[in-house]
């Protein structure tokens with residue numbers, strides 16, 4: 551069996567929790583390198599996932615190796631651009647984590663380079679491979695919703711600012727806060743389920759309220775706490791966001807909070823159509839209400855691991871040359887949307903696209 555030879559660049563949480571568990575289950579891949587600036591992180595990943603053959607600190611070693619066909623870019627957001635551009639220019643296919651990078655202009659350059667080098671460049675908007683999302687997308691195509699006139703989504707949590715003072719809350723490194731980190735999934739999959747939608751105009755406000763004084767921020771647990779730096783770090787990103795978007799299909803309204811003084815986590819998307827409606831419980835299942843029967847249906851189905859499905863489809867794409875749903879050109883519209891939302895919040899005005 552042909553084995554696609556890979557390198558992993560960035561051996562942090564998403565490598566440990568999502569991609570290595572998935573790749574370790576595949577018989578048609580070899581992971582020749584695990585690379586991290588911090589060798590101890592690469593070594594720890596190799597120890598946990600023996601599919602990794604060698605650990606290195608300089609990703610250019612992997613790019614110079616003619617055996618390596620594709621790389622996974624699993625670094626913080628700011629490094630996506632440089633590592634991906636270097637990898638494409640070295641003739642490698644790339645699977646780069648979400649968001650594409652810190653802004654739309656650089657995202658377009660990455661897409662252009664992938665086209666120029668004729669390589670696959672996929673972005674890790676993994677929710678497009680979630681079974682519930684796939685089913686909803688199909689139901690929309692089959693007309694089960696009729697005309698979807700509005701979508702509302704909420705991605706709000708009680709206390710979830712990640713790695714306060716580290717890369718996540720430093721705009722220069724992350725590109726933004728809850729909007730780019732969580733909104734990237736919610737807004738991308740809304741556009742995906744709608745079957746693409748042309749953006750018309752939008753308005754947005756962002757707030758940095760809950761950890762203005764980083765040392766006074768109270769929490770019970772923190773994602774990426776090992777990267778926290780409240781003494782010397784920066785928190786200049788949104789912890790709350792709200793916005794309204796008009797498209798040639800549905801209008802979309804949303805609220806997102808990395809932290810708020812309300813205990814209930816509300817993570818869902820409502821699709822409102824004139825023939826049917828659905829609430830997708832994010833990362834879980836959905837309920838559908840038919841305008842005909844007026845009954846609520848809660849379909850029963852298995853949910854395979856979306857990272858496995860995403861990575862398996864990437865490997866297929868590398869070998870066939872066929873672009874799949876996560877090819878960068880199919881994600882650019884949601885990157886444009888995130889950029890315009892931040893722009894609107896900055897100038898405090900509506901943005902026309």
Ligand SMILES: NC(=O)c1ccc[n+]([C@@H]2O[C@H](COP(=O)([O-])OP(=O)(O)OC[C@H]3O[C@@H](n4cnc5c(N)ncnc54)[C@H](O)[C@@H]3O)[C@@H](O)[C@H]2O)c1
Pocket residue numbers: 559560561562563564565585586587588591607609624625626627629633647648649674675676774777
């Ligand atoms: N798809 C999802 O649901 C999802 C979930 C979490 C994180 N992510 C994304 O994954 C990316 C990584 O997030 P994380 O939480 O794993 O971060 P992390 O900080 O845990 O890991 C990133 C690793 O990259 C390493 N690194 C940085 N620059 C490097 C370079 N030039 N060469 C080699 N290694 C380098 C760091 O040392 C670190 O170990 C982010 O872009 C994040 O948005 C996606």
